[in-house]
Structures are given as C-alpha cells and as structure tokens.
Amino acid sequence: MTSIDWSKAPAWAKSLCLNPAHEQAWLGDEGYSYLIGNGHMVEWTNECAFDHSAFKLVEARPTPWDGQGLPPVGTRCVFSLSQGTEWHKELRDGVEVEILAHYRPIGMSTVAVFAFPCPDGGGREVEQAVADRFSPLPTPEQIAAEERKKTIQEMLDVDQCGTLSRTKFCNLLYDAGYRKVEGGKP
Template identity: 30%
Template sequence: MSIDWTKAPEGANKAGFTGPDNYLQFYRIPGMFGDYDYWSEKRGWCGNDFPTCANYLFERPAKVEWDGQGLPPVGTVCEYRHMIWPEYRPCEIRYISEESLVAYDDAQEQFYRTCDMLFRPLPTPEQIAAEEREKAVGDMAMSIQGVPYQYPTLYALFDAGYRRQESST
C-alpha cells in the first residue's frame, strides 16, 4: 500500500493504516486538540490523548524543489512544451517516468511520451518583468527603425517610465 500525500489535509505530518480494513488515516503530531490529532472526513481534525491504533506511522516526505535539471518530480508545477509546440504551457506533473508522463493542463490530464517534451520551472516575477522590458524596447526600436547603438537610450526611456500611448482615433 502506498500513501497519496496529495490527499492529505493541511497540517498532516504523519499517516498510517488502521482498523480492521487497514484504511488510511492522516495524523498531526503533536496535535492542537490532544497529544495527537487525526483527520475525519466528516468532522475535520479531532484530538485524542490516546496512542494511535495504526501499527506504524509514516512521516510525510519533505517537499522536493525542482531546479530545472532532469525530469520534474510528481506534484511539480512547471511549464512544459512538446517539441513541435511554439510556446511553453503551465502544468502540474501527475505521473512521470523515463517513457511517459501525465500532466494536468487546461483542466484535464494529458498523456505524452517523455522524450517528446521539454520542461522548465515557472518564471519568477523578475524574469517576467525582464521579458516585458525586452519586448517593449524591441517594439520601440521597431517603431523608429532603430539601430543597435540606440538601444541604451531606449532602455533608459523605458526605465524612466516612457510607454507608448495608443491613439484613441
């Protein structure tokens, strides 16, 4: 049996199989309502001062941060692109192996061969701002048929707050 930690409630740090049916139970130890808290689908977190009935408690694994190298781990939110697509799209990796992957994209799960896909981390706000700056300066240069030696002036204008005004007529 394996534990799907994506189904764990907020705050759960342990899990175990308990009861005659060996059902999965999530725990918060130490608890806020007792020595340990257990999760009930109907009542939420419930406290107890008695030891758990689970034979063994499993620690919640530490979240792995993906640095963009290799394949992203399951649960990673990143951008992906099929080699024939023109641009990257955001997704959540639901399953991945050397051969295939399932990505949650556009409110549905998509199945692809791993070797056909490219992955990258989500861009940071600084990267997004830098891309917008580059595009705006490029647009300014195109509108005046700029030459390379004018780019420092165009960057200075952009950084000073200059923006092209769309005509209202």
Template identity: 30%
Template sequence: MKIDLTKKPEGATHINPHSGLWVKCFGGNSGSYQYFRNGEWEMGFGCMSNSYLQIAKPEPWTGEGLPPVGTVCDLKFEHWTDWERHEILCHGKTFMFVRELNSGLDREGSMSMDGIMFRQVRTPEQIAEEKRIAELNLMVGAIKDHPGGHHGVDHLAQLKIQEEACINLYDAGWRKQVSE
C-alpha cells in the same frame, strides 16, 4: 511496515509505525501533536513518541531535469510557440501522463518526452520582466537602423547607446501609441 505516501494527509509530518496513524508534529519530535483518524485531525495527549517515523520532505524542483510527479510546471515542445501549464501525473522512460491546466477543461493525456522542455511556473514579476524585455527589443529594433549617424563611435558602441536610451525611455513610461 510499508508506508503508502499516496494516503498521506495534508500537513502530516510523521507516521506511527505501530498503528499506521499519520501524525502532525508541532515544536520538534517531543512536542505537541495531532493524529489523523477517520478523516479528521485530533489532538494528541502528552508528548509525541520518538518512535514515530519522520516523513522526508522531497526537495523542490529547481527547473532542472525532469519535474517530479505532482509538479505543476510549464512545458512546450521545440516546435510549439507558447508554453502550456500542466501537472505531471506520471512519467516513464519515453512517455509522460499529464493534466492540462491552460484550457480549464481538466484534460489528461499522454505525451512523448522526446524534444520536450520544462520550466518552473513564472511569477508575475518574471512575466512583467519578460514583457518589458520584449518591448525594449522592439524599441531598439525600430531605431537601430535609423540614419541618424554614428556620432564617431563604432557599431557596437552605437547599439549600446541606443539600447540605454530605449531602457531610459521605457522606464520613464514612454510606450508606442496605437493609432485609432
């Protein structure tokens, strides 16, 4: 029996190789189960048969290499300034087919994989930390060439002192005020 995983319903953990019914197992291979028939989950009676085949769960993408089909990720080419959110629909040796998720237009298209970079979707915490680092870099850049003297330390030590001062000020809530 050839199993078509594209027809697997959400939540299915096994398949009955004799009937082709998808099965959702609760509590191990001999526990309670439901089977998927006519577009709905129905409760099975008795214990699930050990002859049902368990469906392997794919390993989650770690951000390394080519994202698997179905992955939602950020991508950009080397010459792009911003990352864009896409769903990977399929990929070949040199081109991939994607759905663009940034625009809200649900556009699909192909793109060359030459020079493309991928990353996992950023969490709100990661985005906030990236913003914090960018703002800290602006603060350090604004004071690094200030003619306040070096206080008897070498250049790298002075930069470290300035960086630590900016981190402390930022964490205390200090921000650049935009004049109106």
C-alpha cells in the same frame, strides 16, 4: 487517502507519520508531536516514548521542484519542444503542462507522462518526455522582466536604423502609443 494540508503543519514538521500506537504525528529532525492536532514538539531524547525509527511514514512534506530531474507527479511546469522529434500534433512549445506519472519504458530512461490543453479548448491530451523537456513555471518577477525587455525592444524597433535624433525618436514613440505611466519611474 486525501492529501495533507501542509499549511496547517508546524514549520518544523518534515512528514506526517503513524506512531506505534497508530496515532498520527508530525515528525521532524528534532522531535515529533504526540498527536497531529497539538503541533507541540517532543524533542528526541532517551526519555522519548518512541524512537525515530518506530514511526511509519504517511506522507513527506513536499519540496518545490527546482528544475532538476523529472518534475514530481502533480507539478505544473513548462514544456519545451525539441527539434527533430515527433510530438502530438496539438502540442505547442512553451505550453503549461501537468505531470501525471513517471514511467520507465523497457530499455529507456524514465519519462514523465504529462497532460496538456488542446489549443481549441477541447480538453486535454497526454504525451511523455524526458526531464530536459521541462522547466519550472516562470515567477511573476520573471514574467514582468520579460515583458519589460519585449516592450523596450519594440520601442527600439521604431528607429530601425538607429539614426534618429532623440526628439524625432520620442515623437515616433509617442505616435506609436507609448506613454509614461502615472506613478512610474521617470
């Protein structure tokens, strides 16, 4: 079965289901559509052709992972190494991984099986870990904020003792290659 293109689903749709006549229908809290193609909602009333419980779930609308619990299968996220634990020799801290499956070894907590790229570009490897080893991918805003913080710290490191005058400090920054970006804030 192919995955549903949720960008084409009505905003109110929570899932794709089959009605008792085996026709596809969008299903929502307030009603359903007769056919997947029409997108119009029939509100839940006593006059409805089908009761909510008569529909068979095909696929629920995916919800973004918020970093709590195991990432859902198919999620791309960041893996964090833990000290004192043996991992695959190619696995690096902070690498982007893809969750392939969930698995519960006998007598243990459920783990996520994930794939990660080999640093030498030679394909992907597989490993498993518990939920607290994963975090959501950083947003573009978080990446920009981290880069800003890093750059400011590099600039401050130019004056290691913190004793330079503003003029000398600015001269050192200029000599180190720092420039105001045109259109940037003063």
